[in-house]
Amino acid sequence: MDTTEIAENVLAKLLELWEVAQGWLFSPAAWSQFGLLVVAYLVAVFAAKRLRPLFEKLLTPPAENEGYLARARRFAALFLPLLLPLLAYALTGAGESVTRSLFGSGAVIAFGKRVFLFLAVRILVKEVISDPLMQVLGRYILVPVAGLYALGLLEPVMTYLDTTVVPLGNLSFSILFAIRFVLVAGAIFWFGRWSNDQSSQFIKKQDEMRPAMRELTAKTIEIAIFGMAFLLVMNIMGISLTSLAVLTGVIGVGLGFGLQKIASNFISGVILLLEGQATVGDYVELDGGEAGTIIKMTARATILETYDGRWIVVPNEDFITTRVVNFSDSGSANRYEADFSVSYDTDINRVPAIIEAAVAKHPGVLNLPFPPDCELRGFGDSGVDFSVEFWVEGIDDGKNKFMSDVLFLIWNALKAEDITIPYPHRVVELRTPLPTS
Structure with missing residues (x-):
């Protein structure tokens, strides 16, 4: 069908619509039907104002109620904006049967009914549907279809689209088939x-x-x-x-x-889920330096969240082919060491008991598998080196500040016992005498 033929068909349809409009303009039956449309709309407005508060109260459960019935009621409440056009559509349908019995014709009121249906579809797409994909389909397909139906042009347009074939290599399909698909x-x-x-x-x-x-x-x-x-x-x-x-x-x-x-990562993801060696909530560190808490495991990759708020997408294959350290942040104890030094003037035999008692006061430090253990590590240039080992539940990062808290406890305990924490000293020997003025 060429452009000239399409233009002729459109012009013929417009002339037909003009003739129908002229017939309605000078027909008492048409004006009666138009009056019924107005009455039906006003009654629908009045009824909707009275019924909507009742429906809102009926379909709004308490906020703390999360049962299936409550969710079903909230879902039904989403369609309350359709109350007015659907009431108008129903009342117009009742009026159509009356006008057909009285005048033998109901074209005007049938047109009004289709217009109310178009308004309902438009409100559905604009106010009810929230999914982006369904909004696009509704805006560019459903609303135009409803508009064509309201104008009485849906059937000829569908016939035209069905006869318009799009060739695609050895395949061919109609535009109507593509839209339906x-x-x-x-x-x-x-x-x-x-x-x-x-x-x-x-x-x-x-x-x-x-x-x-x-x-x-x-x-x-x-x-x-x-x-x-x-x-x-x-x-x-x-x-x-x-x-x-x-x-x-x-x-x-x-x-x-x-x-x-892609296939390797998918299979690796299945293996990870089956073995359970690393799962959501675990804190892991990979050979490549990636470290963070597993927050999501997809078919292709595992997503780690660092404590500074960044996400790291790690292919699942890396968890199978490389070495992975799992700190089990979701519920496994981990051991840490806090190093410190004391002055050579200190009675070092007192230090372990003082530090172990101080560190044990921390609410996050565990007694199992081992209580805090202070050990002598060596004799440094400036002081005697110690280290205290302690076990905690979780990782020393993010919301947990285990190491910082323990170092504060060590400092305060040593100060309370008048034990000096040394710092480097340097002796400078001048072999050349200083010049005298």
Whole structure:
């Protein structure tokens, strides 16, 4: 169909609409139907103002209530903005049956009903839907479709789109098929993502499961949900799965050449989740110097969060092929050492008991597996060197200041016992006499 033919069809449709408008303008039945539309809208406005506060009270549970029924009520409350147009649509539908029985015609009121439906769709996309993908689909597909339906142009436009074929190599498809595919696929995958979010939240609340098992279960469910969504889209759109054999072969070749790292990281992630050697909440340090708390484990990489707020994305393969130090920040004791010195004038036999008693007062220092242990380490240039070993739960960083607190305790304990902490001294010998003035 060329441009001239399209222009002629559009012009003919506009002339037809003009003739309909003229018929409505000079028809008493049309004016009666228009009056019914106005009455239906005003009644809907009045009813919505009275009913909406009641529905809001009914659909708003207490803030602390997080049960399934409460969440269902909050979800239903999201659709309250649709109350006015849907009431107007319902009242107009009742008025349409009346006008058809009285005048034998209801074209005007049917048009008004379609307009109210268009307003409901517009409010749905603008105020109710919050998902970015669904908003894009609604704004650029659903709202234009509702507008065409309101104008009575939906059927001819769909016929035109169905007859317009787009060639793509050996394949060809109509524009209408492409639009339907986008709508169906978007809706199904949005529902799949919502289902995956709900299942992930449910699994993460199962405290009796190991963290690694929770992550593995969540990933398995995610793969299953999106796999079923893909197969469902293919089935609904009538695409034979056998036609994907070539695509599968291409993917296999890609894995063999360019996607080896992705496949390796995915398999490494599964191994990590199965073994549980490193899981969410652990503080780890890799050979490459990366260190932080594991906050998320994805199919491709593990995300570490440092104590200065930065995120480090580490490929899962690095956890399998390199040495990893796991400090087990999620619940394992770690040993630290605090070094200090005392003056040579000190009775060093008193020092261990004083320091061990002082460090043991810290609420974070553990008695198991070992209590604080002060050891003599050597005789330095300026003083006698000691070190106290202590065990704590967690890592000495971020919110924990174990080393700083222990050093304060050592300082205060030595000062309380009048034990001097030495500092370097240097003796300068001048072999040449100073000049005299």
